[in-house]
Amino acid sequence: LDGRTSNPTQFNPFMSGTRFNTGYHMLALSHLWEMNTTTGEQFGGMAEDLPEPLNDDYTHFRIKLREDLKWSDGQPLTTADIGYTIDMVLNNPELPYNGFLSQVIDRYEIVDDTTMELWTKRSEPRLSYTLGVTVWGDSFYIIPKHIFENEDPNTFMFYPPVTSGPYKLNDVDPNGNWFLWEKREDWQNTDVGQVVGEPKPKYILLRFYGPEEQRVLAGIEHRLDVFTDITPESWEILSTENEYARAWTETFPYAALDDPCERGI
Numbered sequence: 001l002d003g004r005t006s007n008p009t010q011f012n013p014f015m016s017g018t019r020f021n022t023g024y025h026m027l028a029l030s031h032l033w034e035m036n037t038t039t040g041e042q043f044g045g046m047a048e049d050l051p052e053p054l055n056d057d058y059t060h061f062r063i064k065l066r067e068d069l070k071w072s073d074g075q076p077l078t079t080a081d082i083g084y085t086i087d088m089v090l091n092n093p094e095l096p097y098n099g100f101l102s103q104v105i106d107r108y109e110i111v112d113d114t115t116m117e118l119w120t121k122r123s124e125p126r127l128s129y130t131l132g133v134t135v136w137g138d139s140f141y142i143i144p145k146h147i148f149e150n151e152d153p154n155t156f157m158f159y160p161p162v163t164s165g166p167y168k169l170n171d172v173d174p175n176g177n178w179f180l181w182e183k184r185e186d187w188q189n190t191d192v193g194q195v196v197g198e199p200k201p202k203y204i205l206l207r208f209y210g211p212e213e214q215r216v217l218a219g220i221e222h223r224l225d226v227f228t229d230i231t232p233e234s235w236e237i238l239s240t241e242n243e244y245a246r247a248w249t250e251t252f253p254y255a256a257l258d259d260p261c262e263r264g265i
Helices: 024-028 079-090 098-104 191-195 212-220 232-241
Strands: 033-036 041-044 060-064 105-110 115-120 167-172 178-183 203-207
Touching: 024 167, 024 178, 041 191, 079 098, 079 105, 079 115, 098 105, 212 232
Parallel strands: none
Antiparallel strands: 033 041, 060 115, 105 115, 167 178, 178 203
């Protein structure tokens, strides 16, 4: 989606310039709360359920993680990682996300490995939106404490990344044209594995082919399975030259415009 990546080994989610559309956001990162953007339903991702308010003005919450979550290196993913993420961001004003998070979170208390309490600086009745997914995602990425605690978060590249999602990085093009992701053997220890089940592909390759005509040619030759954006003229060529090509609908306008992330009329 973003073309060639100039910094293909930068995976620190809090550093300025980190690219997420290389599969990192979609396959390797997780959020506390997710959302079905078609129905509007919000549900727990890494969290077992939506945050539980503990007072009437919505400034005190209980958050409970799912059991048996693990990082891709096998280490447990616990509330200690959430607490460390909060501290790291709040204690480093140079990080871009500091400006937002410092207005939201007042303090927290870890109860046990899966339970924590959180106090906010203002009323947050929609905390699962403030720190969770609404459309594309959210900048509140939980990071592994056991990796970051010995690094400078302002300069640490986090390569190769230790992931919370069901895929891990297998290989990357040093020129930034492609990223190869591999399904984790322990996918059951991820939010996706517990909510949805086993992801089907063992490998997923995100590749930049260049201008639109090159992507259409790759699709005709069965070298590109999923497109992001192409023009109606390109779709006409692709659908004519590749009998397996499919859009959302079989006839015009070929796509529904009810996606909250649609790219213009």
